Amino acid sequence: MKLEHRIVVRAPRGPVWDSLMDLPEVALCVPGVEALTPHGDDRYEGHLRVGVGPIRLNLGGELELVSRDDEAGRAVLRGNGTDARLGGGVRVLLTLSVAELDGGRTQLTIESDVQVLGRIGELGQPIMKRKADDLMRAFADCLSQRLQ
């Protein structure tokens, strides 16, 4: 499942990029992330809790910074998480890029290529997409607030 989210952050490109590349900090802007802790070079461990009504996923896993180009404002991250209780997991390849907009604002584009494995897939793609939209909206609001 490929998703693309474009969000406008009310802050200039430089601070937005710096803030994005502080992964343990910026991860706290994703609802349901409790902590992202460094675990070797450009690798992090963490948990993401996502609920859809009575269905509660608790994905534990790893996030890796695969590449980073400060000048172009582009980074690629690979994540994978599993839910031990329900059985199943999620693999995701994220491409983040930032572009300057007028009025001291920045456009952040997040392209995600998501693979859902096992039982979690029973939720169905439309619901997962809607949930991803909700997470991104909350993430954008949080990031804008932090940078103001």
Add this chain to the structure above:
Amino acid sequence: MSFDYAEPTSVAEAIALLDGDEDSVALAGGTAFSLLYRQGLIRPRRVVGLRRLGDLQGIQARDDGLWIGALATHRSIERSAVVRAAHPSLADAFATIATVRIRNQATVGGNLAHADPAQDPPVILSALAAVVHVAGPGGTRRTVPVDELFVDYLATVLEPGELIVGILVPPAEAGTRSGYHKYLPRSADDYATVSVAVSVRLDDVGLVAAARIALGGVGSTPIRPLAAEAALIGARPDQPRLGEVAAMVRDAVDPLDDSRGSAAYKREMAAVWVRRALEGVVG
């Protein structure tokens, strides 16, 4: 995987067993539970079976409206002479749910707690201004209008440990007409692509005195297009006005692309079916 199972005989005992724990599940008819459980999407620690709770059974005509116990099955609502006398559109709507086998098993309380935005009961009950009665820990009771019950896909305002005990549908004012329509392009027992319930009262000179519209299948929750309702009040429900109201519905819904149609198609069908539903009650 296994869970504890208990069958309490009083509401207080059921709530104590649920214990405000997210991993405890109340089981009514079990139609939604068994799907989620067999798909492996829920793993409760405790299941509290409600079937021995006599207080949650039954359908009665009361002074303040039609009382439907939470454990009333869809089939019992469909076939109840009391329901048909008070709100014929409610009996008609329940007769269209899924198949008779499911209607014999599923309950109205369980259906509302499950909060699936594509199912029928929330939509018709919302148009009829029904109110959910909820019991909570420590003997607390509260009421929630059906159209304020849902907050997201499969999510309600109910807290863990709260239980729906029944639904009160207020009496329809004289002259009110209501109806339920669902658009089923695939098969008769499928989830609707779009479902619409309307309830409209005209005054003595043919102007709209009251109107409620509710839609299912076109958002994360059932939706009431409030601006479209407001555009009807005080107006003569002629073709131009119904066209304007239908156009406003397009902007009020927020559908998902899925196997029952693209978001754009569902938006269009929401407008078409609201118009048809309104024509059915004002003609």
